[in-house]
Amino acid sequence: MADVIETQLIVLGAGPGGYPAAFLAADKGMKVTLIDARERPGGTCLHVGCIPSKAVLHAAKLLTDARDATHIGIDFGTPKIDINGVRGHWQRVVETLTGNLGRLSKARKIDYVTGRGRFVDGRTIEVEGRGRYRFENCIVATGSVPALPPSLHLASSRLMDSTGALKLEDVPPRLLVVGGGYIGLEMGYVYAALGSKVTVVEMTDGLLPGCDRDLVLPLHKRLEKLFDRIYLKTKVAKLEETPQGIRATLEGEGVVDKQPVFERVLVAVGRRPNSRDIGLDKAGVAIDERGFIQVDERRRTTAERIYAIGDVAGEPMLAHKATYEGKIAVEVIAGEPAVYDARAVPAVVFTDPEVAWCGLTETEAQRTNREIKRVRFPWAGSGRAMTLDRTEGLTKLIVDPETDRVLGVGIVGAGAGEMIAEAMLAIEMAASARDLAMTMHAHPTLSETIMEAAESLYGLGVHQMPAKR
Amino acid sequence: MASEIKLQALKENVDTVEVNAVKVSPGEVVAKDQPLLEVQADKAALEVPSPMAGRVAKILVKPGDQISIGQVYCVIESNGEQPAAAPAAKSEPVPAVKKEPAPPASQPTRSVAVPPLHKPQQPVIERPSPAPPPAQEKIVPAGPATRRLARELGVDLRQVRGSGRHGRVVEEDIKEYVRQLASGAAMAAPVAGPGIQPPPLPNFEEWGPVEVQPLGAVRRATARQMSLAWGLIPHVTQHDLADITDLEAFRKQQSESKGPKLTVTAFVLRACAVALREFPTFNASIDMANGKLILKHYYHIGVAVDTEGGLLVPVLRDVDKKHVRELAEELNAVAQRARERKLDAAELKGGTFTITNLGGIGGTAFTPIVNWPEVAILGLSRSRLEPVVRGGQIVPRWMLPLSLSYDHRVIDGAAAARFTRRLAELLENPLMMLL
Numbered sequence: 001m002a003d004v005i006e007t008q009l010i011v012l013g014a015g016p017g018g019y020p021a022a023f024l025a026a027d028k029g030m031k032v033t034l035i036d037a038r039e040r041p042g043g044t045c046l047h048v049g050c051i052p053s054k055a056v057l058h059a060a061k062l063l064t065d066a067r068d069a070t071h072i073g074i075d076f077g078t079p080k081i082d083i084n085g086v087r088g089h090w091q092r093v094v095e096t097l098t099g100n101l102g103r104l105s106k107a108r109k110i111d112y113v114t115g116r117g118r119f120v121d122g123r124t125i126e127v128e129g130r131g132r133y134r135f136e137n138c139i140v141a142t143g144s145v146p147a148l149p150p151s152l153h154l155a156s157s158r159l160m161d162s163t164g165a166l167k168l169e170d171v172p173p174r175l176l177v178v179g180g181g182y183i184g185l186e187m188g189y190v191y192a193a194l195g196s197k198v199t200v201v202e203m204t205d206g207l208l209p210g211c212d213r214d215l216v217l218p219l220h221k222r223l224e225k226l227f228d229r230i231y232l233k234t235k236v237a238k239l240e241e242t243p244q245g246i247r248a249t250l251e252g253e254g255v256v257d258k259q260p261v262f263e264r265v266l267v268a269v270g271r272r273p274n275s276r277d278i279g280l281d282k283a284g285v286a287i288d289e290r291g292f293i294q295v296d297e298r299r300r301t302t303a304e305r306i307y308a309i310g311d312v313a314g315e316p317m318l319a320h321k322a323t324y325e326g327k328i329a330v331e332v333i334a335g336e337p338a339v340y341d342a343r344a345v346p347a348v349v350f351t352d353p354e355v356a357w358c359g360l361t362e363t364e365a366q367r368t369n370r371e372i373k374r375v376r377f378p379w380a381g382s383g384r385a386m387t388l389d390r391t392e393g394l395t396k397l398i399v400d401p402e403t404d405r406v407l408g409v410g411i412v413g414a415g416a417g418e419m420i421a422e423a424m425l426a427i428e429m430a431a432s433a434r435d436l437a438m439t440m441h442a443h444p445t446l447s448e449t450i451m452e453a454a455e456s457l458y459g460l461g462v463h464q465m466p467a468k469r
Numbered sequence: 470m471a472s473e474i475k476l477q478a479l480k481e482n483v484d485t486v487e488v489n490a491v492k493v494s495p496g497e498v499v500a501k502d503q504p505l506l507e508v509q510a511d512k513a514a515l516e517v518p519s520p521m522a523g524r525v526a527k528i529l530v531k532p533g534d535q536i537s538i539g540q541v542y543c544v545i546e547s548n549g550e551q552p553a554a555a556p557a558a559k560s561e562p563v564p565a566v567k568k569e570p571a572p573p574a575s576q577p578t579r580s581v582a583v584p585p586l587h588k589p590q591q592p593v594i595e596r597p598s599p600a601p602p603p604a605q606e607k608i609v610p611a612g613p614a615t616r617r618l619a620r621e622l623g624v625d626l627r628q629v630r631g632s633g634r635h636g637r638v639v640e641e642d643i644k645e646y647v648r649q650l651a652s653g654a655a656m657a658a659p660v661a662g663p664g665i666q667p668p669p670l671p672n673f674e675e676w677g678p679v680e681v682q683p684l685g686a687v688r689r690a691t692a693r694q695m696s697l698a699w700g701l702i703p704h705v706t707q708h709d710l711a712d713i714t715d716l717e718a719f720r721k722q723q724s725e726s727k728g729p730k731l732t733v734t735a736f737v738l739r740a741c742a743v744a745l746r747e748f749p750t751f752n753a754s755i756d757m758a759n760g761k762l763i764l765k766h767y768y769h770i771g772v773a774v775d776t777e778g779g780l781l782v783p784v785l786r787d788v789d790k791k792h793v794r795e796l797a798e799e800l801n802a803v804a805q806r807a808r809e810r811k812l813d814a815a816e817l818k819g820g821t822f823t824i825t826n827l828g829g830i831g832g833t834a835f836t837p838i839v840n841w842p843e844v845a846i847l848g849l850s851r852s853r854l855e856p857v858v859r860g861g862q863i864v865p866r867w868m869l870p871l872s873l874s875y876d877h878r879v880i881d882g883a884a885a886a887r888f889t890r891r892l893a894e895l896l897e898n899p900l901m902m903l904l
Binding site (some may be wrong): 132336337342428430434 | 610611621
């Protein structure tokens, strides 16, 4: 075996958790080796996740907005879609972003190693074809991969996961989306906008499981029009290849056609932590029954000197959580008193309308019997929403019943993903609803709905209708 | 001509003061008698006027410095100097001036300290209403940067008193907390209880980095007073609960009318005045040396006020002769002045009894330290809605916890129990205060 290369810090995985961690560590003066199977930093998020999906969602939004423009007197006619152009858009974005990251990494003198890394023991990682690296500290940031339940296994080029769906090889006449979570809905929306007849099958009784129902409702209503069918409480029992396409066997109450055929099937039933085959057992890193690496508040694993962050270290599997954790792990390694003490994690579903929430949800409060006060401001009362011809939105605050402290915020509507930032700041800063109510919000903006929701705790928001006496 | 300005005697018995604020800056033209500094003398803030007109050439002190009578604290050029005179250029004569007030050296801080017998209490300003009692905060309201600072300083956020709304902790609160911790024990050698010889402090740096900060004037005064009282007075605390449901209803109803907001403390002040008249030994002082008890025929009640600079106890005069509304108004005004450090030293003296209200923060009971030479102090915790049995029925009532600490040399347990019960009774039936 070749010589072992000594390094101070190995970051295993260069996704949105790993690369910022590596950058920060390098900035703090550590000698850093960043290992990833891809040629450039960025991980799933940049290559086949958040970024490309948002690029195609932008295309989808343009299409649906153009269609909706007929309501306000503008008819663009039937759009001509060049699928290669749409694909080219996201590929250029990804190319630029990952290229920049590569340069940033180089400028920090980080040793970027392309290849799959595996622990050999508690201090050494072997990278296929590149040799062994001995570390003082290691941050595992290997992320997650799409889950594919055995019942949906099918050797067929028509079967796609989220990565396959992004490839946009064609616009299938009929698309089955298995899973009504955020990935299924986002990609379903894209294909529907491009012209596919989309069927979504969700096992639970509602889209976006875990999200408050009142936030899902406006989205559900809109998707009902956009999609061919939405089946809830329905299971895909079997997938079979036929010459016409994949025949799906659906089991559920409201299912009309129990064996429909689809040119393509997208399986989006979740993701699983990428903790297999990286030699964690050899390093003494324990994982739980779902495959997540067990970490403490400092993101230390059960093995000394080994830390874990991001999707592989637990739910929620979101890029920004990984980035936040990466910073903590590096600071802990640097001897700083950092701990994971985020008061909330924002979640955004980039459909149209967008759904965004953070902190305590109503669902969670009910589940834990926690007393809360809830205030909602329907966007029908927002002048800005009206000008946008999008009044289906809703802004909701969940506050502590005694102190009025903002515990959670949920928003559905156009641009909800951007609006959630204010809610996050409010929660982290321990703002009370009165703080929100007493902060001027620019007029006319959708952000006013946050202020008006807060105001309604202390009387009526300006644009709310008093109850009839 | 440049003149060195020395600190003149400001008050009897005050030879060292702490600089609160520098009111002028170098280059500024000042008139005679214009305030140059604001200083803290014991617990009162004073302004130091300029003895002459001219241009400030140099200021030799900064906020937090200790300066003594006779010490030069600034240099003023009398009029007639060229207008653009750069203050720096004029500094030649200055080196003669000793720039001494490095606080730890100038003030003979004891190198020994008493072990923390108790933490100085931190009474708070009156909050206007007992409001619904907040649930036990599971997480302390504070922003991420504040939380990080707390971790860096090894501070348990739950121990820090937040100065913001709903107890929101900001970075300043943490710094203040650390300051208090650092100084909590480090004083009072002169008045430590009889026979207590404080052992030398260990070298704390052995276990990690430390920061040494000078004690502010208010903190030193508080520490002296607390050590004295603790060392001298055999303390006992009597606890009781007052049902203030009716009082609260009345107060709420009154709060709609104009005039100053009626606070619970204002009613308690009034009730104390009534009770003190009925129990003269609670309005007394003990003179052990001469074997005498001194009963006072006036009722001046101090109210502890938490300020940025520390604990101050302004005294309200002749509480027995004032209406609740007057008391509320006066209390509000005096607390405001205390927070602005505008209290005159006289306003801090002559009390016969003290009230300290922690209800704005929470808690169910605590043991206040008697404010010597008084013999009793009443602590108020947060009133809360509690299930109370009335006529065989469980009914929700607003209960206000009373904690009366007293000097057991003067007051017996039975008397204290009666006094506290009487207070509760008065608060339960506010009309009785009129009799």
